[in-house]
Amino acid sequence: MVVLHQKVVVERWWRCSFLALILTASLGAVHGGDVTYDGRSLIIDGQHKILFSGSIHYPRSTPEMWPNLIVKAKEGRIDVIQTYVFWNLHEPHQGQYDFSGRRDLVRFIKEIQAQGLYVTLRIGPYIESEWTYGGLPLWLHDIPGIVFRSDNQPFKIQMQRFTAKIVNMMKSANLYASQGGPIILSQIENEYGTVESSFHEKGLPYVRWAAQMAVGLQTGVPWVMCKQDDAPNPVINTCNSMQCGTKFKGPNSPNKPSLWTENWTSFVEVFGGKPYLRSAQDIAYNVALFIAKNGSYVNYYMYHGGTNFDRSASAYVITAYYDQAPLDEYGLIRQPKWGHLKELHATIKSCSKPLLYGTQTTISLGPQQQAYVFKSSSTDCAAFLENSGDMDVKIQFQNIWYQLPPKSISILPGCKNVAFNTAKVTVPSNTREMKSQIQFNSAEKWKVYREAIPNLDDTSLRANILLDQISTAKDTSDYMWYTFRFYHNSPNAQSALSVLSQGHVLHAFINGVLAGSAHGSPGDKSFIMENNVKLTPGRNYISFLSATVGLPNSGAYLERRVAGLRSVKVQGRDVTNQSWGYQVGLLGEKLQIYTASGSSKVQWESFQSSTKPLTWYQTTFDAPEGNNPVVLNLGSMGKGITWVNGQGIGRYWVSFHTPDGTSSQNWYHIPRSILKSTGNLLVILEEESGNPLEITLDTVYTT
Structure with missing residues (x-):
């Protein structure tokens, strides 16, 4: 049992009124047409908002699925649909665009608008997203002197051109909130803070340029940068994590609100990896804590994951994407996650007035217990009672005793009766x-x-070195053949074959017959295939089929990544630098x-x-x-x-x-x-x- 301590710590987003007055005079609220913001929240049509958002990616489902997905999100008390824009999907070849079918971004946003929800558009245009090459089109790789995501003129020219194209497309369709449309936020770049230091003196200038470029496009709505503590004004820095209530450093200006752009509802799955199952209770606890600490926007990544169709998944990522989200891969409701979060949203929304306009007081209730109390008047009150410990506790708050389960938050809309506890799930589970x-x-x-096994004589592309698979295949296929001739003069038919590869899978064929296979894993950038193979006297045709299972999607200097064979030895002899023949893709493809x-x-x-x-x-x-x-x-x-x-x-x-x-x-x-x-x-x-x-x-x- 924990008894109420009298020590009271007052915290609020305007916690220093003098400082707030100075900031308001010098900076003022940031205006974006019908969408503004201040230190508490986004302001839409003059009203502060607490918003719950869900990520649904249009190319990971079909247009026929979109209406039902959005309906179910709305029924789950979601206010906003968040999506990336997939550059390599829309511009697979430089200057040639495709916005048809699953790529129809405007249709997707209009469907959201028709159902009365808002949109957050994460243009990037680098997106990561477990999408091959992080969403960047591979033709960028061939632009002379280019360095991705850096203060590099060749890259900035292409990035600005595509970003402007998307912005102008949205404007032409009147989709920004400033035009009466549903888009209330835009994002430029993506988690750049995790790689910024790798670019040294080229990092910070790039951040400043990207922010200035984006704001200069005049969307009429605010821009955000996630995981970017140094996001320049007026761009808002946001949090991506499972625990933004404890891990977010907060806005880098008192004039910016606390926004959570990625609350991971599970985690990405890879071939050979165990799935990560995140409970509804854990998600709800961290959401409630973030709101209790003055957060005002929470996006679930993903709310519906969908399917990585074709060859769109990045390296080793499975085809089902975030199947453990509130809406599963097929768009079916996954209980209790969907229902428990729906109840959480409804409870928090019932507290909107004191949360948005009240004064917050943080009260210690014990060593691992505290209350976050919001009062906007003598009658408008809301309280979040937190137990961060691992045991049940009984606490006293305002002369009333409350039982708090471990690692939970109870929400009291009137500061008296518990309407919701994050650890108490009342929604029945379902099974699939x-x-x-x-x-x-x-x-x-x-x-x-x-499928025919090509040999050296069948190939027209030749080189005396081992070519990089990424720059040679140019993402037109997962597959590339490496072929050469080897003259065997030893009386011993068995020979050692050793191959170092930076592809993901390798199949070796000797004279058209499979002689061995090997593959890497998500944690290794390279692997070695070592086999004893049977060679015939005289000339032998050796063919290797190298396969990538998606391209890399994250990290600095993505343009420098390579794949495929790196060295080959037969009978201890290095044959890496001899005449090789190449074939990109399979004949059937x-x-x-x-x-x-x-x-x-x-x-x-x-x-x-x-x-x-x-x-x-x-x-x-x-x-x-x-x-x-x-x-x-x-x-x-x-x-x-x-x-x-x-x-x-x-x-x-x-x-x-x-x-x-x-x-x-x-x-x-x-x-x-x-x-x-x-x-x-x-x-x-x-x-x-x-x-x-x-x-x-x-x-x-x-x-």
Whole structure:
């Protein structure tokens, strides 16, 4: 039992009225049309706001899914939808833009607007986001003298051009709040503070330039920089963390509000890694604490994660993105996370008046207990009673006794009755089930095409060095062949092969026959494949297939990253600097045999009882009845890529097990909007020796 201590510490966002008057006179409230801010919160149409936001990324779902996702967010008491802008998706080739389908940013924002929610637009244009190359288009790599995210003129020219294009597109559609639209915040750059020191004297000038450039575009709404303690005025520095209530240093000016741009609802998953499961109680506790400490905007990253379609995921990241968010990969509500946070939002909103306009008093209730009390009048009061300890405690507040569970906050809208406790979940949990609808267990249902193994004589691109895969393949494929000839004169057929690679996966072929495979892991930038291989007397053709599983997405000097083979030794002899032949991508990719038209360009064969590496599999299926999400169970496969009706539904890597021996992801989402009622074309590229006869098409249910 902990008894109330009489020591009172007064803290408020205007805690020094004299200082506040000086700051107001010199700086004033920052105006952005209908959106302004001061030291307490954003001000929209003249009203201070406490806002709850949820990240939903338009290209990680389909336009047909957007309305339902936004409706469910709104039902969860979300006020704002936050999204990045994906530069490499919109400008895959310099000067050639694409805003169609899943890329239709304007349509997405208008859908949000139609449902009465606000938007935070994180333009970046570097975004990280577990998106390949951090969202930067690979063609930037080839601009002479460029250094990404630095006080570097070639990069700044391109960054400003794309940022201005997005801003002007939003203005043309009247989407900024200053025009009557839903966008209330914009973001420039992304977590630059984590790498700024790596750029030395080129870091801070870049930050100042980026802020000035963004503000100069005159969006009419405030700009933010996350994880950027030195964000120049009037740009607001914001927090990204799971615990911004304790870890955020706070705004770098008393005239700026406390904003939390990324509250991670789980964490990104990688192939071979165990999922991180964050509880609804932990999220709610940290949100309540942030609000109690004068926070006024909390964004959940992600509220809906979605799917990394095609080859969009960054290095080693699985296809399902933030599946443990309040809305799962398919847009289904995940309980109790969704419901518990909904109740939290409603409770905090009921305290809006004292929170936004009252004076805050912090009262010690014990060694690990305290009360955050907000009063705006004799009747308007709200209190947050916190127990940061690991045991239940009984505390006295305003002559009333309260029981506080460990690591929890009780919210008292009238400073008397507990309306919500972060550790007490009243929402029933639900579970997700996959029900098999179609089994592809008949060999007659499948056709196969064996990918050709090229040798040196088949290649036209040659070099006497090992080429970098990233700068050579230019993100047109995950795959690149390295081929050479080796003359074997030893009477011993067994020879040692040693390869150092900075790709993610490597397959070695000797005279067209698989001789070994190896792969790296998310924590290693390189790996070594060492095998004893069988060579024939005389000339041998050695071919290596190097595969990247997404490009890197974070860190300084991204333009310097390399992938692929770095050194090769055969029988102890270094053959790194000899004549090599190269082929970017696979023949099946070049012919687009995963499409209806491309499929006819090759000779498909009947399925045999045995499976071989580098095989394309093709079949057709009818769409399951109903509206439940559709998924492909690839638990019997190894590693590869899948397409349905020509649409890439992502990479799979079932054979890369987590430490407990399970696959990182077995089920792969097929959005219903890409399905026809009958005759859907399924094509799978399998690198290893997976068994397609055990694949099933399932539908997803929650109970």
